[in-house]
Amino acid sequence: MISPNEQRTSFPTPRLVLERQREISTVSMESLPPEMIEMIMGYLPTKCDLRNFAASSPYFAGVLKAYKVPILKRIIKDTIHPSNMGICLLTMGILQVTRQKEGVWKCLYAISRQPSLDTIRDAETLGNMLELAVHIQYLVKIYAYAKHPSTFWRHALQRYSERWPDGYIPLDAVSICPWTKKRLHEVAQRLCNIRDAAFDECSATEPRCEHDEESMVLFQRDMFAAELKMRCDRVSELGHPIPAWIFAEAPGEGVQSFLELIWCCSVHTIAKCWNRNDGLVWTEMNRSSWALGRALGIRFYISLAMHMPIRAGQNDIRDMCDAMQAFLTYYLYPDLYTETYQWFLEFRSCAWEGLWEHSKQYLLLMDEGGVGELGIGTDHF
Template structure:
């Protein structure tokens, strides 16, 4: 029943009547009822695909306008495992500590307690949840290509790190013998092959390994943990303390090895293209704004995975560096950029209103004794 003095939005109407079905024909998609169109939209995997689909016909745009919340929730349910909804919301909220101070931790704790999509009702928050999940899943696709990802990436990083006596990239100039340089390139090439195969860029590659939904949910959570850890590092750098309950989860060695290998291989790729020593390039990169990108999280590593070349000239490498620097600029000066290309677009005001409404609803349930105990309840608000 609609509340008094309000009218529900009229349902979109198919522009054409379905043609009689025959054994050899099926109705065109534009003649399908709105419910079917909404389900098709809900099966898409990015906001870009959703926007392009809706823009293809006025009828589709009307369906999206009328059912946007339910469509976004369908997309999120298909892409985000329900057990990872809590860490997704927590990852979205962690940087708010840098704006509102340490008192915000209680809100963040409430955000992470058994949330459901039912309590999130604004489109902006859902859009930003979808964006963050898309970034996580893009890198997850590359990570899970090997049959045994954790073992594969740990061994790959270990083999790569053997080039240095102490197992770590040094400061300053370092001479690398031709045999060692060849081994470095071997490991880097393997990473490129895995990346290309996972992204479907190598038709001759074997099919990617299939993992169970339970295993994929765990890998997805670990990738969220990696993003959350990177954001926690930013919070600490700005002088805020991290409560103990935030350390209950951490990304596994496999995910950490994978991200570190992406970074190290990018250094080696640039050294190879510039015909310079890895140590020299490493030091130079650490002095430049480009290196700041490492603290920007998963999206930075997606940039590395996407742009890391096997063969490139110096001009190409410089363009890659400049692209990453531009990404860093969006984060370093957020007040100058108000478009969809910000590094953390989920921190739009509308998104925060939705997040806090969700937290408020959860605390109200706490006050009613419906869920577990948490001191404060709605008194905090």
């Protein structure tokens, strides 16, 4: 349930009450009290499912409006394993360093050590968090298809690199002969088949491997760590030093290889859709905002993973490049933008203030020895 500090609109009225004077022969979901509808909504997996459910009835839409914050919190808790909540909050808040500067690292450290959703009171922040978590789960499902994912994807990227004439992935203009093109397409098609098989859309590959819960939790954490590293790189490029403690959350080589392979293979699927020379397409992509797309992290990789292969025209790709450049502009020139909209999935001010208060209480406990397992106080920062 929501905290006393969270504002709520008036509760919607079940249709049963509105129609009590008329004879009702059947009992539908719309006759249920709002508290039960709230619980049902809390079991939906994504924001899209939530919107679709609410759009099916004015009554359901009213329940969502009244209970949106607790509903989103419940879905998030079901999507993100409790042990990964800290790295999720850290990932969500890291870009605030570029805006808040003083004291932010102290706050982030506290949040990562004592993660809580209690201080987040706005639905937009929770919606962004859920969106990031759902994207990560989508990629984890593909990543975990192999029996030994880390080894499999490291070797897959290595095999991809070996198929280039010089044995490495080029960064500049490149010419691809028909023989190389065929071998590169074999790797790209293999990745697409695994993606489809992971979501039961293809039966032309070996069965998926089942991993225990502990492994799946670690895969989820590794994917969050990859996103965190990307955001830390952006912060570092803007001249902000990264404290040593954050490097404990380093992504595994398997996940990094997996994401890199998605990016590389997307160029070849685009070339196939355009029926053009792979070398020319690769050169064009590397000279456009496409090469910068990796700086957008999971949002970029999820777009590639979901839509490869795609019937993409040159104008479609050009529009995607323009959109990437627009997103990156907010990061490259943060001082020019003061409106509410901020680059990437950042915390809004109201949510950040709540987390800041939460962290100050935690830091006070540290100084008073109430968090003994850390063995440090605020002087550590």
